Amino acid sequence: xxxxxxxxxxxxxxxxxxxxxxxxxxxxxxxxxxxxxxxxxxxxxxxxxxxxxxxxxxxxxxxxxxxxxxxxxxxxxxxxxxxxxxxxxxxxxxxxxxxxxxxxxxxxxxxxxxxxxxxxxxxxxxxxxxxxxxxxxxxxxxxxxxxxxxxxxxxxxxxxxxxxxxxxxxxxxxxxxxxxxxxxxxxxxxxxxxxxxxxxxxxxxxxxxxxxxxxxxxxxxxxxxxxxxxxxxxxxxxxxxxxxxxxxxxxxxxxxxxxxxxxxxxxxxxxxxxxxxxxxxxxxxxxxxxxxxxxxxxxxxxxxxxxxxxxxxxxxxxxxxxxxxxxxxxxx
Amino acid sequence: xxxxxxxxxxxxxxxxxxxxxxxxxxxxxxxxxxxxxxxxxxxxxxxxxxxxxxxxxxxxxxxxxxxxxxxxxxxxxxxxxxxxxxxxxxxxxxxxxxxxxxxxxxxxxxxxxxxxxxxxxxxxxxxxxxxxxxxxxxxxxxxxxxxxxxxxxxxxxxxxxxxxxxxxxxxxxxxxxxxxxxxxxxxxxxxxxxxxxxxxxxxxxxxxxxxxxxxxxxxxxxxxxxxxxxxxxxxxxxxxxxxxxxxxxxxxxxxxxxxxxxxxxxxxxxxxxxxxxxxxxxxxxxxxxxxxxxxxxxxxxxxxxxxxxxxxxxxxxxxxxxxxxxx
Numbered sequence: 312x313x314x315x316x317x318x319x320x321x322x323x324x325x326x327x328x329x330x331x332x333x334x335x336x337x338x339x340x341x342x343x344x345x346x347x348x349x350x351x352x353x354x355x356x357x358x359x360x361x362x363x364x365x366x367x368x369x370x371x372x373x374x375x376x377x378x379x380x381x382x383x384x385x386x387x388x389x390x391x392x393x394x395x396x397x398x399x400x401x402x403x404x405x406x407x408x409x410x411x412x413x414x415x416x417x418x419x420x421x422x423x424x425x426x427x428x429x430x431x432x433x434x435x436x437x438x439x440x441x442x443x444x445x446x447x448x449x450x451x452x453x454x455x456x457x458x459x460x461x462x463x464x465x466x467x468x469x470x471x472x473x474x475x476x477x478x479x480x481x482x483x484x485x486x487x488x489x490x491x492x493x494x495x496x497x498x499x500x501x502x503x504x505x506x507x508x509x510x511x512x513x514x515x516x517x518x519x520x521x522x523x524x525x526x527x528x529x530x531x532x533x534x535x536x537x538x539x540x541x542x543x544x545x546x547x548x549x550x551x552x553x554x555x556x557x558x559x560x561x562x563x564x565x566x567x568x569x570x571x572x573x574x575x576x577x578x579x580x581x582x583x584x585x586x587x588x589x590x591x592x593x594x595x596x597x598x599x600x601x602x603x604x605x606x607x608x609x610x611x612x613x614x615x616x617x618x619x620x621x622x623x624x625x626x627x628x629x630x631x632x633x634x635x636x637x638x639x640x641x642x643x
Numbered sequence: 644x645x646x647x648x649x650x651x652x653x654x655x656x657x658x659x660x661x662x663x664x665x666x667x668x669x670x671x672x673x674x675x676x677x678x679x680x681x682x683x684x685x686x687x688x689x690x691x692x693x694x695x696x697x698x699x700x701x702x703x704x705x706x707x708x709x710x711x712x713x714x715x716x717x718x719x720x721x722x723x724x725x726x727x728x729x730x731x732x733x734x735x736x737x738x739x740x741x742x743x744x745x746x747x748x749x750x751x752x753x754x755x756x757x758x759x760x761x762x763x764x765x766x767x768x769x770x771x772x773x774x775x776x777x778x779x780x781x782x783x784x785x786x787x788x789x790x791x792x793x794x795x796x797x798x799x800x801x802x803x804x805x806x807x808x809x810x811x812x813x814x815x816x817x818x819x820x821x822x823x824x825x826x827x828x829x830x831x832x833x834x835x836x837x838x839x840x841x842x843x844x845x846x847x848x849x850x851x852x853x854x855x856x857x858x859x860x861x862x863x864x865x866x867x868x869x870x871x872x873x874x875x876x877x878x879x880x881x882x883x884x885x886x887x888x889x890x891x892x893x894x895x896x897x898x899x900x901x902x903x904x905x906x907x908x909x910x911x912x913x914x915x916x917x918x919x920x921x922x923x924x925x926x927x928x929x930x931x932x933x934x935x936x937x938x939x940x941x942x943x944x945x946x947x948x949x950x951x952x953x954x955x956x957x958x959x960x961x962x963x964x965x966x967x968x969x970x
Contacts, residue, residue, distance in 0.1 A: 382719065416752035425751035432718060433751055437742050443711015444743060450712055451719035454671075454697070461715075474738070477708025484703070640753035641787050643811035 327602050330593065333375055333531050334603075335611050337367035337590050340391045342612075342619045343400060344562075347390070347407060347421075351566040355627065357409050360421045363391035365561030368589035369494050370395035372534025373462060373554075376542045382430045382448040382461040384441035387422045388494075388560075389434030392464050397429040400619060404626035411632040412625075418632075418640065430459075439465055439472030442491065446478040449489035449551070460488040460546050468499035470508055470515060482551040483520040490541050490552045491516065494528065496560040501574045516553025528556030529587045532596070559583040648831055653686045653823035655797035656762075659804035660687070660724065662833070664694050667722060670808055673700040673709050674726025683728055684764070684823055706735035710761065714744045714813075717759040722808060727763035729775045730817060733782070736761070744813040745788030758811045760804075766819035766857055766907060767944045767955050776944035776951070778856075778907040781914045783815045784885045790814045790838060791885045795859035797827040799882055802836030809835070819857040819907070839886035843895070847877035850901040850965050853892055853918055854880060858905040864958035865965060874969050884914055892918065893925035900931040901968050905956050910938030932968050937961060 344364045350356040363370070366388075374383070374395035385392035393403060398414065406413025407421050414424050425433035432448055435441035445463030452459040469475055470493065482489050499507050516523035522544060526537045534556060541552040561584055563571055571580070597603040650658065664670045671694075672687065678701045681688030691699040702709040706727060713723035727733055733740070744757045765778035783791045790812055794800035800818065807814040844859055845866050854862035859880045866876035879895055881888055896902045902922050904915040915936035922934050940954040 384715075414752065415750060415754070418752050419750040423750040425747075425755055427754050432715065433747065433755065435743075437738055440738060440742060443708060443713075443739055444715035444718065444747075446708075447712040447715020447717070448719045450716045451721050454716075455720055457720075474707050474711060477703070477705035478711060480703060481705065481708055481712060640749045642790075643748050643753070643756045643758075 322600070322602065329375065330532065330597060331603060331611075333371050333535065334590065334593050334597065335615065336371045336395055337531060337593070338611060339400070339615050339619075340367045340370065340394050341590060342615050343390060343394060343403065346619050346623055348562070348566055350408070350623070356407055358420060359565045359567060360390070360407065361388040361565045362562045363388050365583065365588070366494055366496060366528065366558045367391055368531035368534050369492065369528045369556045369558055370464070372531045373492055373538040375535045376538035377460070377462065380430050381459050382432055382445065382452070384432045384445040384463050385424070385434035386438070386441070386465055387434065387436045388466065389422065389424060393424045393426065393431055393434065396431050398424065398426055398431065400622035401625040404622050405629050408626050408629070409631060410626060410629040412629040416632055416636070416640070439469035439475050441465070442469070442475045442478050446482050446487060446489050449482065449487035450485070452488055453485070458546065460490065460542055462490045462492055464492050464494065466499070467493060467495040467497070467504050467508065467512070469493070470512065471499070476515070476519070479516065479519045479521060479551065479553070486548060486550040488545040488548070488551070490545055490554060491521070493553070493555045494558050495555055496558050498560060498564070498575065500564045501568070503574065512555055513553070521551050521553040522549070523553040523555070525555045525557065528558030529589045529592055531589055531593050559587060648829060649826045650797045650829040651823060652794070652797045652800050652818065652825045652827070653684065655801040655829050656686050656804055656818060657688070657690065658829070659801040659808070661690060661693065663805055663808040664690070664698060669720065669722045670724065671698040671700060671721060672724045672726060673702050673713060675702060675704055675728055677701055677726050682726060684820060686823060687726070706732050707739055710736040710739040711743065713759050714739055714747070714757055717757045717813075718747065718755050723759045724808060725759065725761045727761060730763040730765040730779055731774050731777045733763050733779055740783065740789065740813065740815070741786050745786045748812070749788060756811050757813045760807045760814045760816055762816045762818065764820040765817045766821045767939065767951060768821060770946065770948060770951065772946040773943035778817075778939065780815070780817045780884065781908045781912070784914060784917065788813065789885070790883065792816045792838070792883050793856040794818065794882065795844075795854070795856050795880050797825065797829050799836060799842070799880070801829055802834050803838070803882060806835045806838060810838070817856065822857050822860070825860070836882070838883040839888050841879050841881045841888035841891040843877065843891070844880050845876065845878040847875040847899065849875045849899055850903065850969055851877045851879060851895040851899045852903045852905060852961065852965065854878060854905040855884060855914060856907060858907055858956060861956055861958050861961055862905055865961035868958060868962040869965055872966065874965065876965060881918070887918070887921065889921050889925060892922055896922045896926035897929040900929055902930070903935045903937060903961065903964055903968065905937045905961055907939055907955060909941055910936050911941050913938050935964055935968055937964060
């Protein structure tokens, strides 16, 4: 290994490993999503997909603070959460292509990846719709004394949904171990949130007595730091928390949303992409600290590219479910 | 012998809950005013004393919120029984029931399960006006992934509710609030009633009356009146409208050749329409007349007693319809 880890610095080897792991995870999500876009463009993927590119630090920073059996619920823009929680690339791709080998046997698709093995209660295509489920999982964890916590990921668009406030209220009343993570990417689909969100965002949590924090969602180290603190806080039974991550959706609302200038300027996108790319932010910092160099980053990228490629090949070659499975799984 | 024991429907529901909560520590109740108040209908009175406030959990007035929490709790190891005070309030839970509870198992390729029960009420004539009187059970029958139960007697209520709580799927259980004081035999011994098995409440040969929930009592009353004019009516209660015991309904239709379907939900696009269609498709060549549907009138339930009474099927209206069909 040719890593340039300068041991004279105050960082422990474990910390450096963790940062590189988070770097790797973010890049994995990025490459996965680029591949999804490619599959869509080549008409190999049925339906649509909502890409997480630009927001990788949120999922990775938060999930780094979680245990394998901690719960998450995800959104229509959910690939990043699932991968950050430990989903495997091949079964993810297979699900996106509607294949039997996918996480949901092809019955869920891009917006509904679920995986009990990694505590993933499911991505949800109703905006804010999973907040009840995430809160209910925290309810079970507390009642059954399992020491698990539950994280509910949602976008700023979900702040328009009443369900969220109903369950925040109950989570606080009953001191449930749940963290509501709002990914504030500034846009509710094609509408800037200055047109949809009145008042103070964080106050939506504090009004119900939640411990509320805001963080730079492009800085994975900062996201992880605050997430770890909040996870400890809720796991100890101190009640629910609300975390707003300031982030940005580099791509459109979905893969087909190409011409976006009618709702946001190109310069704005360009600024985020060049100055606030979470992978670059971490990479630059690691390099500046002499903790990793270009060679190391290239090596990670090459490894991931080959993993992603293999996973895509697996998914493309995998068989579709037989139509006679269509009525299976309606009832348990 | 204990056969003589009689309970009200409300008591039967309470006994089913108590027995299942004793049997399985994962079962809990949540909803508005369920603990000390025992619900507005006093159906749950006393349960909090035995099981405590953790398992008989008072919630804020947030039907969508506590239903959603129940879905998540069901997925992760508990077995919630959600209490929806008035069936009209199911409107507030629809995303959680229709898009979440009903679909979680299928969308996850069978990996996550939602073993929960939603108990709600239905039924008019309580002078409660348009937002506390509806019978909206048909909505849930329209959604794959849900099961829908409509007990008509204390015996059925107890046995079906125990089955509902043990089921690994989301079950919606509708109790007619006008029937809570209805008395009937309920054995003290343990029993459950399987879903999808209709019950012939009264055997007959000239006409079949398929009826649900409190309409079973209405149909039985009509059958008595019909007997006086020498018409022998068979009364069948599907007990669960999904799954639906199509076989028993069709067999009875073939036997009697005339069928009326009575349900307190709205007639248009309702439970009666579905059952009538099942019978028409399954027994067409044995039928002497088109299947007749009788449901609630297609109006918001009015407040004023003479207006409200006009909206729901009665013994007399079922009797008249049957007489016309047979003659």
